[in-house]
Structure formats: C-alpha cells, structure tokens
Amino acid sequence: MPRRDDIESILLIGSGPIVIGQACEFDYSGTQACRVLRQEGYRVILANSNPATIMTDPEFADATYVEPLDVDILTQIIEREHPDAVLPTLGGQTALNLAMALHARGVIGVPGTPEMIGANAEAIATAEDREQFKIAMQEIGLSVPASGIAHNMDEAREVIQRIGLPVVIRPAFILGGKGTGIASTRDELERAAQYGLDASPISEILLERSIAGWKEFELEVMRDRADNCVVVCSIENLDPMGVHTGDSITVAPAQTLSDVEYQLMRDAAFACIRRVGVETGGSNVQFALNPANGDMVIIEMNPRVSRSSALASKATGFPIAKIAARLAVGYTLDEIPNDITKKTPASFEPVIDYVVTKVPRWAFEKFPGTKGVLGTSMQSVGEAMAIGRTFPESLQKALRSLEHGRRGLNCDPAEALFDEMTDEELVTCAAIATPDRPFQLEAALRRGITIERLYEATRVDPWFLDQISQIIDERAHLAAVGIAALSRADWRRAKRLGFADAQLAWLWGVDEDQVRATRSAHGVVATFKTVDTCAAEFEAATPYHYSTYEDDDEVVASSKPKVIILGSGPNRIGQGIEFDYCCVHAAFALHEAGFETIMVNCNPETVSTDYDTSDRLYFEPITYEDVLNVIEVERRSGDLRGVVVSLGGQTPLKLAGLLSPELVLGTSAASIDLAEDRDRWNDLCARLEIPQPAGGTASTAEQALAIVERIGYPALVRPSYVLGGRAMEIVYDDDSLRAAMSELAGFGTLGREGGLSAERPVLVDRFLEDATEVDVDAIRDRTGDVLIGAVMEHVEEAGVHSGDSACAIPPYSLSAETIAVIEGHTRAIADALEVIGLVNVQYAVKGNQVFVIEANPRASRTVPFVAKATGVPLVKAAARVMVGATLLELRDEGLLPEPVTGHVAVKEAVLPFNRFPDADSVLGPEMRSTGEVMGIDRTFGLAFAKSQMAAGDRLPTGGMVFLSVADRDKETAIGAAHKFTDLGFTIAATAGTAEFLEGHGVPVATVVAKLGEATGVDAVDLIASGKVNLVINSPRGRGARADGAHIRAAAEQHSIPCLTTAAAGVAAAEGMADWARHELRVRTLQEYHRGATDQLELPL
Amino acid sequence: MKEALLVLADGTTFEGEAIGADAPDGISAGEVVFNTVLTGYQEVITDPSYAGQIVTFTYPHIGNYGVTDLDCESRRPFCRGVIVRDLARRRSNWRSDADLEAFMQAHGLAGIAGVDTRRLTRHIRDAGAMAGAFGIADERALKAAATAEPGTSGVDLVATVTTDQPYTVGDGPLRVVAYDFGIKRTILRHLGTLATVEVVPASTPAAEVLARDPQGVFLSNGPGDPEQVPYAVDAINGLLGEVPIFGICLGHQLLSLAIGAQTEKLAFGHHGGNHPVRRLSTGAVEITSQNHNFAVVADTLAGKAEMTHVNLNDGVCEGFRVLDAPAFSVQHHPEAGPGPHDASYLFGMFVELMHAS
C-alpha cells in the first residue's frame, strides 16, 4: 500500500526534557521520523520543549514549537496549524499521555479533528491500562501474573488470600514508580501496601503476584497496515524479573532460549500487538519465563517506540523509528528497502553475528538518602552499549564504556572492593540487585564460589555466570603466564574475551603502551566488523563498525579527507544530550564542508549513533585504547585530518593529551590542560587582571584549613577533573570542611570520580554569597576573532550548579556595563587560552564586581540552548573553525547569521526527585538535573512561566503561596511576596519569614507552626491539605533532615511546584504577573528566528 | 584444547580448535554452507537436508541451551561437521538433557570452534558454496581432502538419508503417504496431527504408493541436487493427477522437475530463519525458515504451474501450484523447526486439497 495522499500535514509530539526513563532515544526516534516524513513530502509540525534535541533544529520540521508539552498549549498549536494527523508513538510515554488527554478533550482522534496515526486511542488504552491489558491478554490465551486491585488494607488482604505472596505493589497514578515495592511476608505486605496506598493520589494499588527471579525477555516487534509482523530483535535481561529492564544489564539476542521457546514467544508477541490493535509501527513486548518449566507470562507491551527499540535499532542496524514513521503514513514493510543492504526489503527479521550488551549507569551518589537498590521502577540515568563477537567481550567493552572508574569486569584497583567480605556476606550482597552486582558476581566466582550457589542467590542464569567465569579463568591464566611469556594464541584469547590493554597493564604492573606494543608485535590487533542486519548474508552498504579480534577487517578505504568526532558516551548527570547535539552538528557541518565524518560513540540512545548521522560510525567505547584503534584503521584507509575532542564533553576531552598533538583539532591539548590546571589558570587570570574568588588547592585537610584561614568561610570545596560538580560542597565551619576532605580522600583510594590524590588536589574557594551567576558561550578562530554566542544570566544565585539553575537570554537584570565587562573578559580568556573553537566561561557577579569561576575550552551544556534562542548555529560554525575556517569566511558563506533579538528565552533544569523520594530536593553546587526545557516568549516573565510549565511545574494563577526562606534570602523574598499579593494570592509563611514579611508590609494570612510542634498546623500538614499552590523554600539548616527537607519532600509528594531559592520565587512572581495580563501564545522557532515576532504586539 | 584448521578448496584457511568427536585421520570434509539462525542449532544439525555439508553457524554462541531429544529432526545428524565461533562451555535451559558437545561426540560428529565465522561467511557469499575440510590434520592433508570433495552436485545424497523400511506415524483423520527424501520430524509431527502418515523410502514407485490408497501424498525435504533423484521424479509423474500432492523444499524441486520445469544451483543458497516470502494470492509477507542450495527456475514453470510464493530478497520461486493437477509445493519450511510459524497454514491447504479431491 503506497503513501497516503489524504493527509498533508502531521503533528509529531516529542518527549520533552530528558528524565529518568525517557532520554535521548526519543530524540533519535523523533529525528528519524521528522526526516522521513519530510522526505515523503509531508508538512511536519513538531512540538517539543527540549532545546537540546536535534529534532528541534529548525531545519528538521516545517514548524517547530519549542513550547511546553501541555494539553492547553498543544490545543493551541493544533488550532493554529490544523494538522491532518497526529503521530504520538515516537515521543515516549509523554507523547502517548498527551495524545490521550487531547483525545479525551475531543481535540484529536474524533471525526472532524486530526486523525491519530500509528496507534489510536483505543489501542493506547488497551496497552496502557494494566487491568484492560490483562483482560485482553487472557482473552487471546496468554498468561499474565495473577493480580487484584485494592483501595484499602482490607481489600489488599483479600487480594492476597486469593493470589498469595510474594506480590509486587504498584500504586495507581503515580509518577516515576514511587510507592512501588515487593512484599514477601505478611509484615512486609502491611507496610508496603499502606505505603502504596498513601503514595497513590486516588488511594488505589494493584497487587500482582511477584515472579521476581524468573527470566525476563523483550521482543521488539513491528506491524504494518497489511498486518505483516516482524520481530526486529530479542533481548534477554541478565538481571531477572524484579529489576526494571531499564536498570538491567540486557543482552541481544536472547541467549538461553531454545528455538521452540523463542517461536512461542514470537507468536505471543504478534498475538499481543494484534489484539491491542497497534495498526502500524513498533512495539515492545515484555515476557517472563519460569526457568524451571518454561511457563511464560506477558508483563506489558508499549505501543510505541521505546528505549529498547532504540537499543534494538542500534543492535541490529534496523531503524525502527524510521520505518515506523513510514508505516504510519501507509507504506507496508515490503515496500521499504533495507537501508543497509539496499537490495532487500525491510519485511524481514534481522539476524546478527555478534552479541550486544547494554549496561545502565546510575547516579545514586548524587542523591544521599537513597538506598541504591534496584527494583521495579527505573533509576538509571544513562546506558552504554557494546558490540562484541561474544558475550564476555561485549560485557567488558560495555563496562569500560560506562566510565564509572572501571576498566572492565576486573583487573583494576576496584576489583579488591569486596575482598574484606566473607563468602556468606558476598553472596548475600549479590542477591540484592545494585549497580555493584556484576562486580560482586565476579568477585564471588573469582574466589571459587560455585555457579550453583550464586544462581540460587541471584537467579542470574548459569549461562551468564559461566561466561563471566571464563573472564575470571582467563585472568588467572594471564596473571600466571605474565606479559613476556604470552603466546599469540593467549593474546588472541584474552582480547577476544574483551580484556582492555589497561586491564592487562594493571594486572602485570606495566604501562598500557607496553601492553599495546607487545600485543601488536604478536600480530594481535583490533579488526573491525560490520553491523549489517543479516549476518553477512548480503553485502552491506552502510559502514557501521565495531571492533573485535578476528582474522580480517571490513573497513574500506576512501579518498575524501576524514575527521573523527569523539562522542560523549553514556548519559550521566552533567553530560547528556547537549553534547550529543554538538557532535551531531559537527558531523553535519563537516560533511557539508566536504569531509568524510567518522563518529565514535557507545550510547545507544543517541542521534550520533544513528548510522545516518555521519559517513561512518564506530560503535566503540571512548577510551584511549579503543579510540587509538579507530585512528589506526582510519589512517590505514585514507587521509585522516584529525580528531574532534571538544564537543563530547569531558569524556573525549580527557583523551586530548594522550593523542598525537597534530591530530587534535581546534584548541590544543596544552590549552585544555591550562584551563584545568588550577595553578596555571590562576596565573593566567592574574596576568589578565580578571578577579577570581580567593582560594587555593589542597591535598590534605590541614592544607584546606590553612587556605580557609586566609580566605574565610563560607568556602566551596571542589575536586578537580570532575563533571557536574560531583562531590562539591559548601562548608561553613572547620568540622564540615574536615568531613568533606575525608570523604574525598576515601574516593581517591577506590579510583572513584572526585577522588583526592596528590595529582588531583581539591580546590578550596571562597564561596561568593548572593552573587549572580553568568554563563557565556563563545567561539574563537585561528585569527583571534571572537564571536560571543550569548551571555546568559542565571536565575538562581551562584552556588546552585549552573546545570541546575534556570537562565535567560538576554540577561534580564545585568547592566550593559557588566555585560560589556563580561564579554571583554571572555575575549581575553579565549585569546590567552588560544582557543580555536568553542569556549564556555562562567562568572559570578557580586554587586558590580565580576569574578570568573571557570573556563572550559570545549562545547558546553548551554550551546544548543543558545543556538535555539539566537538562531546562530554555534556548533556548526565551531566545527568549521576547528578545521581551519575563520569566522569571517563563515559569515561570507552565510553560516553565521546575526543573532535574533526581540524575545526572551529561558532554560530551566528538570530534576529527578520524583524517582528519589528519599533525597532532598534542595539545589546546590552538585548538579542533579537530568534534562532541560526552554520557554520562549516576548517577556522574561512569560518565558519563565513557560519554562516552568514545560518543566512540569505549572505556575498557579491564584491561591496560596507558602514561603519559608533562609535569613539571607528574606530581603529578596519581600519583592516576590509583594508581587504575589498584588496578583491576589494569599501568603502563608513559617514564623520567622512571616514576621519579616509583615514587618515589611506584606500581609501574611497563615503562620504555620514548626514541624512537630504540638499546636497549630505545620507546613507539611498545610501542603498535604492541598491548600497551597506554590512553595518557595530555601534551605537554612545544614542538618540532614531539617524542616526544609520535609517541606520540600511534601511538595514533591503532592506535586506542588516548589522553588528552592528566593531568586526563583521572584522570577516566578514576575512570570505570574505577566501571565495574568497576557495569554501564553505559541510561536514556531522558525518565526522567532525570522524575526517575525517583531510583528507581534509587544505591550510590556 | 586441540588446535585445528579449516581449509577451503580454494586454499583459504581459518584457525580454530577441534570440538565434538574425533574425525578419522583428523579430517572432516564436505560442502561448506552457512546458516544464519539465532536459535535452533540442534534442529539444523539433525536436519537430513544437510547431508554432505559442513554447517557454519553465523551466530557466535552455539550450544547455550544444550540439546534435547525433543528437538532432533531425525535419528542422527547427517551433516559432515559443524563450524562455530564459540561453543558453550555450559548449557542452561530446563528443556535440555545434554550438552551439544556431548551430543556431537555421541554421534561421531566433529566440529571446529574459534573460527572467524564472519570472514568465512563473507567468503562463501562472495565465492559461492565450496568444498572444505577441517580437523587436526595438517594443512596439506586438509587441502587435499577439500579438493577431492565432490560437493553436493552430481551425487544422490537422498539415498544416504532415506528410511530403508516404510513406517507409520500420526493419528489424524486423513491418510497420507509421505516420501522420505530426508524428512524432518517436525514435518511428521504436523502431518501426524492431520493424518495417519505412512512414510515410505525415496525409491518407492508410484504404483506402490497408490496401492496404499492415500488421500494425499507428501514430498519431503531432503539434501542435495534434485536432478540426482530421477527415480523420485518418475514416481511423482505417476502420482500427478491421481492424488493430491504437497511438497516442501527438495519435494518442491522434484515436483517441478516432474512437470517439466527446471532447477538450478544458487550461489550459496538460502539457509536461515528470516527470509521474507510473499504469498502472491494475498500479498502478505511471511517470514520463513529456509534451507536449500538448489531452486526452481521460475520461467520454466510457464504453462505448467502458477507461481504462488516468491522470495522478496532475490526473487527466487518459493512456491507454485500445478495447473492441471491437484498439487502444490513450497521451497521454504512451513513446519519451521527451527524458525517462524508464519507459513504453517500450508498444511491446512493440503488438508483442503485432500478434502476437495
């Protein structure tokens, strides 16, 4: 069936900010869909609030709305654009939920409104409503775990009578898995069920018979309009049922299923997608299998592309989202060619001749108070995928791709982590799923604990345990033989098991380069194979490669000049989609400029690892050894001009110094080091006469105390060479300073991030209180010409990590003189560092004084935001500058338009506290946000209001504002409070704040009692009562669970917007004031960039 | 661990290590083919259609879920050897009752592991299926064995795998006679639910079959070149028009010869579980299990049969219906074992045809 001609325009709903459970994979799917639909000649309208995505680049859609993903806003977009169809299956759960809400409102999917393509409302409801889904599955003869619904404890007990223990408890209508748990005993049930009932806003829980310990599988299936179905990929979870697939180590294809079992699962998956009624597109179906007898139950199905479908696409080379988009507009699978072979159709099932392993990455260390135990709700923030010819090889590659301080499964300092434990302790620990589990399994097997015993305790399949023990056996052999006596066969076997040279170097106590040299002398070098969807049955036209240790190499020579772009690895807090955006832009720009672009990355979610993005793709870890392998093979096969290290964040930047200097494109490794090395950086600032906060470097607590003696408290303690303010702390006295130093010393011995050692001292700086933080992104070319991308003023004061604070373009309160000073400093610093390419400089402005906090001669997190706000494609320009172009030339080429003005763009951070109910939501110098959104409008207030709405906190239009702020914030709070009262809000406040406000003429309607005080309503009660519409609470106590922490937790629990700085309160007040006078209006990015907004009346 | 070598007839060599049974003189020779299935190694190894061939598995981990009697497609493996990248050291699956390696040893089947099977596959893809020899013997001996190996053209491999005595399986309501050219047990299981199936040796003449008064005749899969089984073609000629006929794989090729069409050898055949086939009557695409080196030349069916199925990868004829007799056949394996179940409706069509006649 050919392309549908009865529709002309399609609205695609994106997934919004990166949050846990919804990451770059939806940029990947959305970008593919936009591309395909435009190629097919449709008018594409896109709604997505996330400025760091490729899909929101203005050239990817005809109309791009970087607007909040909110039902009202989407309704406005639909009214403005009149799309013929809405495609909701490529923007994750967010898009599905929004589509359902729009449908419920009668805005889409009913006669006379845009049609829902991909999946209709009924199909979505059948898949998403757990009850409805279970009934539907039983109808078609599939088993589901027994379950029942309860609204109170009596009902819960009744359900248990019927289905028995253990059970999984899932509250209805919750965010991020809060209140879910497993209960195995009556006591646990009493506690867990009550907790679940409390967590559910409608006091409803689903109790489901737990099958924790069964094997968990996923199938990625596709269906077209003609009812052709295919399985794209099967995935087996190493972690059994009970650990969310997003938190499990997963392996493709399934390893321990016989064909008989696999085919039954395949039949069941097709029956499921047909019954649910997904007409076209990809779906993810999850199964559990009883390892004792093969009993199979279906767990859930997602009627949309997902994280797993992105993984499956990267794992097989079969682009699910791209094909789903084509299917949605009428094509059938057999009408779509297989991209990779070009000759065969997409109506087939990919087969692979390698093993793919995905390992998640968590960030528990950033959320003190969380237990760090994995369960049925997802907590990881990113993932790395690796391809190897065998499971051990892909596992070790994936582990080193994670960059979590481990070089592989063992053979590194941290392999000793569990040495102190008894066997019994170790097995008990391994039985509880945590991020450490793979290493605990390794340690246990290494000391001879049997596979049977570990299987009993962990339910990790014996096949996986045996594969892991092959790594351990090899480790013993390698250690015994030693580097000198190793034969060619030994070398080959070790590398085929995925051992990195760095692991072997550690094992033998030699230098990594020596390992490489000795190994190469034996002729054992990396070979690159191809991902081709068909296990070599047909020739592949797409150069998508991975390394392994085999006989021959499939990389073909080419004649164009080549550039390697190093990606940013797995998402983590502090380094996410923004850097992927930068790498992708470099690939586009350099390709256009006539280079062959070569991407190296290991994050399966991303656009950068789409083989359509660059001319060649290497799915490889970003380590010294792996990058060197790519450099060598590319040098062999053509004219390699250099390597881009400065666009993928800290990951590739760390390698700059290790590569031959002539290969590093743009800013030199020496300059990068100059900006990182504290002493040399201080000298540079002194020479340029740019003030810095007073400070010094310390390797011991004594040195730190001596510095504070000189600079005074409060002080900021920060480790060097870290990302996202890891382990950064503000200290107010000697005790907390000592505590901070000893914690860092502890990290050092384990090789953890932020670890303290003589080479990696801690920076102790005077903490600037009440300073305004400013970020600048700029480009400098080889002639010294500097382009200031933007000066961004932060909403929250310095001390809140730049990644966690809101910021605005243009600055909304800084004076023209201050901005000029900042621009001047930026130019001077860029010059002094001899930057060629991007540089990001951070400042703190206190009064009229501008202090520089740090400079990073690389792409920053804010670059995509700047590009979206100003219409200047900064990264494309920077990439060209790095290969020699000048800004002048780029202007002549038309690549550098003047920045557009006339509107305000506000970036707001999105924080994952709903996933970590035990952690305090207060902001600080350690970054904890996972993503960002942009609000764009005529005034700062409106843009801020939009940014809050986009971040999930709709500012209220009336009601009660509850204020409770630290003394230093009280002054700031007055202004905000006045505005609130002017807008007709009533004010509630804690005693101290209330007294202060009333003293300044702000009427306070309700004064709340201190927590736990016998008399009166306390803050938590008040919030729980539902009377409060906005909470403004800045921290004062430094105790673990001060009042403030409870207030913020209560706001989080009841989904009341909560601002944790007074400055944000002021911005909110301004937003609400503007909003009260002017409706929020939607405009496309294309209109903003054309300056079409000039025609809008600007009444403010 | 014993180092071993694989040598192809064109002299290309591959390093590996010996697994499974010890081969006589440390040499196993045959035609080297590859199969791309991700699961189902046991079914492949025990499929008699692989007689004379050495099977390379493109999926690197083989043996993960062990073996079970339930998954044997015949009484023993008929292939000449197995080439894998990695043989599982430990199996894990509730259905399994032995290791693959133990199974190979028990059946005298030798193999070679550790081979860069992707390089080998690419080589065969480009150069075509070719003879090879592997084992612990030295390179010269292996090269000589590879060169001496006749391959699968020009020899009657069916005779080496067919049953010598007729036997009966199944308890379905109909009566079917099934020719055993190397029949798979999964096919018998399918037929057995539909009919009482009398399995007869490949050389059984038409008259003998008709004497059993079947409601339908089934032509099984089997190894090698259809032109080397002229006696079967003769028999089919005697059956055409007399009784409804359904053929699979080699049975399909033999049926085509019987109606005067031609077959040819493909460069490296179809061996896998993921081939898209279009059912021309509905336009639907089915994902099929495939295992053949020879194929029916579509043009030569003209005037004799109507093509019913076509391979979407390369246009190979996957099925036809005879114009003037109740007979049809497919090249792929609707019985699966291993592979997808998408085409299992074909057994139902056989039943319909029998009822209609």
Ligand SMILES: Nc1ncnc2c1ncn2[C@@H]1O[C@H](COP(=O)(O)OP(=O)(O)O)[C@@H](O)[C@H]1O
């Ligand atoms: N009945 C159950 N018993 C044990 N674990 C379960 C059960 N149901 C689900 N799980 C676990 O919880 C995880 C999440 O459940 P799922 O239904 O897939 O929800 P989500 O929509 O969050 O992916 C699964 O991946 C599985 O590991």
Ligand SMILES: Nc1ncnc2c1ncn2[C@@H]1O[C@H](COP(=O)(O)OP(=O)(O)O)[C@@H](O)[C@H]1O
């Ligand atoms: N001297 C200082 N006074 C006040 N705040 C500071 C000071 N130094 C750093 N900060 C705050 O700490 C945050 C993180 O510090 P920064 O050096 O930028 O770390 P990172 O390298 O992780 O971005 C900054 O965004 C800023 O808010």
Ligand SMILES: [Mg+2]
């Ligand atoms: Mg799930």
Ligand SMILES: [Mg+2]
């Ligand atoms: Mg910073």
